[in-house]
Amino acid sequence: MSKIIVIDPGHGGKDPGAVGGNLQEKDICLDIARKLRLELQPYDVEIRLTRDRDIFVALNTRSESANSLRADYFISLHNNAGGGTGFESFIFSIPSASAIQAQDIIHNILAAFFAKYGFIDRGKKRANFAVLRRSQMPCILLENLFIDHPNDQTFLADETKRRLLAATIKDALVKALDLKLKEVTWDPVGEIARLTTAGIISSPHLPLDVVNWGELATVFNRLRGRVVQGTLNWNPELEIRALYDDNLINTLHKPFNSLLWGPFATVLNRLRGRRFPDEPAWNPEREIKQLQLDKLINTLRQPTDLLYWGEFATVINRHRS
Numbered sequence: 001m002s003k004i005i006v007i008d009p010g011h012g013g014k015d016p017g018a019v020g021g022n023l024q025e026k027d028i029c030l031d032i033a034r035k036l037r038l039e040l041q042p043y044d045v046e047i048r049l050t051r052d053r054d055i056f057v058a059l060n061t062r063s064e065s066a067n068s069l070r071a072d073y074f075i076s077l078h079n080n081a082g083g084g085t086g087f088e089s090f091i092f093s094i095p096s097a098s099a100i101q102a103q104d105i106i107h108n109i110l111a112a113f114f115a116k117y118g119f120i121d122r123g124k125k126r127a128n129f130a131v132l133r134r135s136q137m138p139c140i141l142l143e144n145l146f147i148d149h150p151n152d153q154t155f156l157a158d159e160t161k162r163r164l165l166a167a168t169i170k171d172a173l174v175k176a177l178d179l180k181l182k183e184v185t186w187d188p189v190g191e192i193a194r195l196t197t198a199g200i201i202s203s204p205h206l207p208l209d210v211v212n213w214g215e216l217a218t219v220f221n222r223l224r225g226r227v228v229q230g231t232l233n234w235n236p237e238l239e240i241r242a243l244y245d246d247n248l249i250n251t252l253h254k255p256f257n258s259l260l261w262g263p264f265a266t267v268l269n270r271l272r273g274r275r276f277p278d279e280p281a282w283n284p285e286r287e288i289k290q291l292q293l294d295k296l297i298n299t300l301r302q303p304t305d306l307l308y309w310g311e312f313a314t315v316i317n318r319h320r321s
């Protein structure tokens, strides 16, 4: 059974929490909570937010909903204020052993993250806060910097920094709660369907159909928004010609020739702005290796392996996301 984590973005609605500059604690906490939920998506864990909008939720409601869910962990997100700087975390004043253990792990990971940006570690603390007292599972409350301190505020106002913070909280939860990745089963039919839904392909393909050059050129031109002709009829020669004109391929391939992994990797890398000027000659192994480095493929392929629609759609979807 999956673990359940309740993420509690502090304050909300009529209660803005602490305020600093044009930042309100309630907004920062909700944004980090949503980013954290997204970060945890690949993990085998059920995530609930005590609020997913700018609404007021009473403190006891927050704990009660976590209790009735029989959540495994409760993490409350706040920002500090009132004349200080840096990071601190709280657990209940009479904590369980598992709450102490989780705080040790989570706090240390976050303190190290904040230290990289010059923020001090204010320590692992304990307090008789309502959400910590009333929640029946191990809990933690994070005070992520001081919203009313200029340095802390600059950090919190930065969308990228908030995303990095959410990713670090995710890392901390994964370690503290020993979360595992979901078992992903490959769904080539679904991958092809996603291309249809996105308007990138118009006719159906089976996962074990081999991709040909005309099809590849058409998909790549649609991906890069290159409109090739105004006529209704598909013209694969013109699609290939467009790739050639734009320097994505060096040869005018025949539309119904089958695609091999080496050329496919090369065109995709060029589309992604990856070129290898240091190579004296074309190096298809390196082109394929680059796809693996970019996490578009999990296992290496031979340059002369045929490219099938199921795997093609999967790689293209990973490239798009």
Ligand SMILES: [Zn+2]
Pocket: 010, 011, 017, 018, 025, 078, 079
């Ligand atoms: Zn708060």
